[in-house]
Amino acid sequence: MRIAAAFEKAKAEGRAALGIFITAGDPDLDTSRQILMGLPEQGVDFVELGMPFSDPMADGPSIQAASLRALKAGVKLADVLALATEFRAAHPDVPLILMGYYNPIYIYGVDRFLNEAKAAGVDGLIMVDLPPEEDQELCLPARDAGLDFIRLITPTTDDNRMPVVLANSSGFVYYVSITGITGTRSASADSIKAAMERIRNASDLPAVVGFGIKTADQVREAATHADGVVVGSAVVDELANSLDEKGAATSATVSKTLALAKELASGRQRDV
Amino acid sequence: MNDQTAMNSYRNQPDEDGRFGIHGGRFVAETLMPLILNVEKAWKDSLTDQDFIDELNYYRKHYIGRPSAMYFAERLTAHFGGAKLYMKRDELNHTGAHKINNVLGQALLAKRMGKTKIIAETGAGQHGVASATACALFDMECEVFMGAEDVERQKPNVDRMRLLGAKVHPVTSGTGTLKDAMNEALRYWVSNAETHFYIIGTAAGPHPYPAMVRDFQSIIGIEAREQIIEAEGKLPDAIVACIGGGSNALGLFHPFLDDESVDIYGVEAAGKGIETGDHAASLTGGVPGVLHGNRTYLLQDADGQIKDAYSISAGLDYPGIGPEHAWLHETGRVNYVSATDEDALEYFRLCSRLEGIIPALEPSHALAFIGSMIGDMDKDQVVLMNMCGRGDKDLGAVLPMLEERGQL
Numbered sequence: 001m002r003i004a005a006a007f008e009k010a011k012a013e014g015r016a017a018l019g020i021f022i023t024a025g026d027p028d029l030d031t032s033r034q035i036l037m038g039l040p041e042q043g044v045d046f047v048e049l050g051m052p053f054s055d056p057m058a059d060g061p062s063i064q065a066a067s068l069r070a071l072k073a074g075v076k077l078a079d080v081l082a083l084a085t086e087f088r089a090a091h092p093d094v095p096l097i098l099m100g101y102y103n104p105i106y107i108y109g110v111d112r113f114l115n116e117a118k119a120a121g122v123d124g125l126i127m128v129d130l131p132p133e134e135d136q137e138l139c140l141p142a143r144d145a146g147l148d149f150i151r152l153i154t155p156t157t158d159d160n161r162m163p164v165v166l167a168n169s170s171g172f173v174y175y176v177s178i179t180g181i182t183g184t185r186s187a188s189a190d191s192i193k194a195a196m197e198r199i200r201n202a203s204d205l206p207a208v209v210g211f212g213i214k215t216a217d218q219v220r221e222a223a224t225h226a227d228g229v230v231v232g233s234a235v236v237d238e239l240a241n242s243l244d245e246k247g248a249a250t251s252a253t254v255s256k257t258l259a260l261a262k263e264l265a266s267g268r269q270r271d272v
Numbered sequence: 273m274n275d276q277t278a279m280n281s282y283r284n285q286p287d288e289d290g291r292f293g294i295h296g297g298r299f300v301a302e303t304l305m306p307l308i309l310n311v312e313k314a315w316k317d318s319l320t321d322q323d324f325i326d327e328l329n330y331y332r333k334h335y336i337g338r339p340s341a342m343y344f345a346e347r348l349t350a351h352f353g354g355a356k357l358y359m360k361r362d363e364l365n366h367t368g369a370h371k372i373n374n375v376l377g378q379a380l381l382a383k384r385m386g387k388t389k390i391i392a393e394t395g396a397g398q399h400g401v402a403s404a405t406a407c408a409l410f411d412m413e414c415e416v417f418m419g420a421e422d423v424e425r426q427k428p429n430v431d432r433m434r435l436l437g438a439k440v441h442p443v444t445s446g447t448g449t450l451k452d453a454m455n456e457a458l459r460y461w462v463s464n465a466e467t468h469f470y471i472i473g474t475a476a477g478p479h480p481y482p483a484m485v486r487d488f489q490s491i492i493g494i495e496a497r498e499q500i501i502e503a504e505g506k507l508p509d510a511i512v513a514c515i516g517g518g519s520n521a522l523g524l525f526h527p528f529l530d531d532e533s534v535d536i537y538g539v540e541a542a543g544k545g546i547e548t549g550d551h552a553a554s555l556t557g558g559v560p561g562v563l564h565g566n567r568t569y570l571l572q573d574a575d576g577q578i579k580d581a582y583s584i585s586a587g588l589d590y591p592g593i594g595p596e597h598a599w600l601h602e603t604g605r606v607n608y609v610s611a612t613d614e615d616a617l618e619y620f621r622l623c624s625r626l627e628g629i630i631p632a633l634e635p636s637h638a639l640a641f642i643g644s645m646i647g648d649m650d651k652d653q654v655v656l657m658n659m660c661g662r663g664d665k666d667l668g669a670v671l672p673m674l675e676e677r678g679q680l
Contacts, residue, residue, distance in 0.1 A: 054577040055451065055563060057458045058301045064445055076575045102299060103562045107576030129299045129562065133289065154303040156465050161306060179303055180463040 002095045002123050003148060003171045006045050007206040007227055015268045016223035017045035019208065020261050021099065021232030023066035024049050024083050025075030026239065031249040032070070035239070036087055038258045040094045043265025047087070048126065048230060051080050051100030058128045060183040062233040065240060069247055077104050077113070081120050088121025097150060097171075099126040102138065110138055114145040124148030124171040132164050139168050148172075153199060155179050155191070162202045172206040172228060173199050177213070183233025186212035193225045219267030231264050282529035282605050285596060290479020290566075292599035298478040300565045303462045311469075312480040314385045324384060331376050335409070336365050338373075338491065342499035343659075347626040348639075355509065355649035357642065359629075359659040360496045360524065369632065369661030370492060370520040371402040375471055377488035379406035382469035389413045391470045393457040395422055395450035395516070396587035396634070397429025398661055399473030404438035406471075414438035415468075417457040420448035422586050429665055447580045450516075450590045454564050474517025475594035478565030482594050489523025496656060497527050504654050510535040513658040514638040515608070516552065516588035518597045520660035529605060538597060539641045541583035542610035552581035554593040555601050555608040568595040584613035584669070585633035587661070615640035620663060620670060621679055632661035633670065 010017040020039055025032050039047055052070035056063060080098065087096055098117060105113045105127075117125070125142055132139070132151070139149040148171030156179055157165055166173065175195050177187035192209055199207040209222045210230030222229045238260040242253040285292045298308060318324040332338040341361040349357045362370040375392075382390060390412050394400030400416040407414035416433055420442040423430050433440050441460075446452035461470045475485040500508050511528055513521035515538045528534045543551035551557060554569040561570040563578055571579040571591035581591040600606040619639035624630045631639065638657050646655050663670070674680045 052577075055446070055455050057455045057564070058303075058462060060459075061445070071577060101562075103570075103572070103578070104576035106562055106567075107559075107572065107574070128301050129565075131298060131300060131302050131305045133298045133305065152302045154301075156303050156306045158306065165302060176303065179465045181459045184463065 002093060003046065005093065006095050007172065010045055010268070011227065015270055016226055017228040018043065018219065018265050018268050019046045019048055019228055019230040020044045020235055020264070021048040021050060021230060022235060022239070023052055023063065023070050024080040025052060025070035025073055026066040026236070027069045027243055027247055027249050028073040029075060029079055029083070031253055033083060033086065034254045035257050036083060037090055038254065039261055040091050042258055042262035043268065044261055045228070046095035046097065048097045048099045048232070049080065049084065051077060051098055051104060053101040053104060056101060058181055060181040060233060062183045062236045062240065066236045077108050081116050084117065084120040084122050095123045096121065097124040097126055098122055101129050102127055105138065110141055114142055114147060118145050118147060122147060124150045126150045126152070126174060128152070132167060135168050143168065143170065150174055152176050155195070159198070162198070166203050170205065172208050173203055174230070175199060175207060175209045175226070176211045177209050178211050180211065182211055184212065186214065186218065189221050189225070192222055196225045216263050216267035219264050220269065223268055223270050235260055282600070282603070283526060285599060286479065286483055290483070292596045293602060294560065295567050295595035295598040296479055296482055297567050298565065299562045299567065300478045301462055303465050307465055308478050310385065314381055315480050315484050318381055318384060324380065328377055328380055332491065336372050336376065338365070339495040339499070340364050342496060342503060344503065345627055348623065351626055352643065352646045354647040354651065355653035355655045356651070357646060358500060358503070358508070358654060358656045360492060360656065361659055362492055362520065363632065363659045363662035367398070367402045367405050368664065369398040369402070370489060370523060370658070371399045371473060372405065373491055373523065374473065374485050374488040374519060375399065375402040375406045378471040378484070379410055379412065382412070382471070383410055385469065387467070387469040389464070389468045391415050391417070391457050391461050391468050393417045393450065393453040393473060395419070395453065395589055396585065396665060397422065397426040397433070398587060398665070400438065400440070401429050401432050401436070403471050404433040404436035407438060408436045415460065416440045417443055417453040417460065419450060419453045420444045422449055422453070425669055426586055426665060427668065449580070450586070451578065451581070458564070473519070475519040475522045475596060476517045476564060476566055476568065476592060482566065482596055485519050486522045486526055486596060489519050490526045492520065492523035492658060493525060493527035496524060500654065500656055506654070507531050507534055508654040508656040509533070509649065510537060511656045512537045512539065512638045512642055513660065514539045514588065514634045515593060515597065516541070516590050516634065517592070518594040520658050522594060522596055524658045525606060536606045537641060538606050538608045539637045540608060540610040541585055541588035541637055542612040543582040543584070545612055546610060550582040551610070552583040552588050552590060553610045554591060555597065556610050558591070560598065563592055566595045568592050568598040569601070584616060585637065587632070587634045588637065609641050611637040611640035617670065617673060619643055620666070621674060629659065630663040631659060632663045633666045635660050
């Protein structure tokens, strides 16, 4: 419900919804908590919280490094769920989506994870390495538990495959705007526009674009065509640039990261 | 060939979703799914395409040099004083290991699909060299991903790849070994999905790779089964192969799986010893999880984070294992055992001195296990091992250690 409401609200205000990705526990739990808690005030409409994994095969160098910083800080899946609980207590209406890879959940136990995520106030899941061919693993159990399973559509997803990918997805549709890993190249406005049309022809869910969007201008451009826009690597980079030589947080880490989120939120308004 | 019905056979895996029991599957990003489905279709079509089969057989015979020899290791047999030891000589293949069996098959498949750009990951460098070789032969571009640490310890193979025209990408992410090379190769494939074909080097990864690689490698066991029957008039009592990802082992094992009288042993790398934690024995020391496109046994911590594998052998230094091995382990059809660095080193030298065959460190693990059991077998029994690679590439690592021990 929170996801639908957030997109309705943005739509009513004539703008796109902005989602920000950060990795839980990067560079440490306390700093990460401060950033997470502060995001909604900057104009962020929904949050994607990355669950650190040792082998993030769809992520570029920025988010790989973020994952490793969090793991080095000793962050566990249980800590991510605890962060989610705190976020929900502070922000009852802001959608929270957990994003990551399947193995840590598989090892934690699917039912245990889903029960605890639901109880923590998580709204949806994005699992990079679970295509529809593996829906019985987590997608169907997640839906039974009342969590949205948000699916990635990519430039390689053709019209024949689109219905397969959308079949059990809910919440919103996440369009990966490039054939590539996170935080590398950027897609053209034309290709985003064409993809959004394809998705809208196939689904009534809000269409969100991500991967390769780094600046407020790019947010503004994507917002012209999409219902929502996600920025990840650029935020993680801003955080990383504020760290000291040992990779530890400095007094500027929280403020600089949140300042970028605020700047990105200024792009939510559509070009007219 | 076998009298067991399909229902009871160990040879009819995986199911149509690529599952070997609970293992295998297709755990990949959506960007790769359409490609993997295309590879599966092209591979299945190729199975009944006589032109493809003829072309593959042509290159197997005239380029790889198949069938590889079956050799009775007389001096090692005498040394052990037990069962007769035979070696399937896949180290005599062009490029010096079994890897080329799979690479030629996949390269021909890529060619059939109209792809001219190849991606490969490599640990010891044997799969990288085989891929670079096939790309030279078929006029394809070749991008090889290799852990930065492995680039250092396997320099002769890096030089060979460069000479053959491949581009070698040293991978510094993670720990800079085979696992990270595979992550990086997958990332590169995601980024170049429309143009490139990924030749995975072992019987792991998303479906159809585990089954496809096994089938291309099964030529080892198909030949060996005929050759040993010709030599001994009977099936062997035991067959043995080393296991990293497990493609040479599956290649040998698969045609024998329904021969109930044949004991089968897969030898994992115990590194400094299983109890030290520094090893690469995924079945002995791991639990099921999901990595690199498949569910299988993985070395990992209690929170599902993948641990680094360790072995003296760069080709076995991987924290997972092919999903069919995971299934064969759970069914009990194959016995999985392990051998340490020290054991492998000892048999590396022994085989060189007694047989005039310098084995790679990988099959030296298989020899080490054989050394621990063959002496207790009867003299009329037969053990067959896969000599899956030659040891030239390992001299840089091995010679200083032997020198230190005064064994040169």
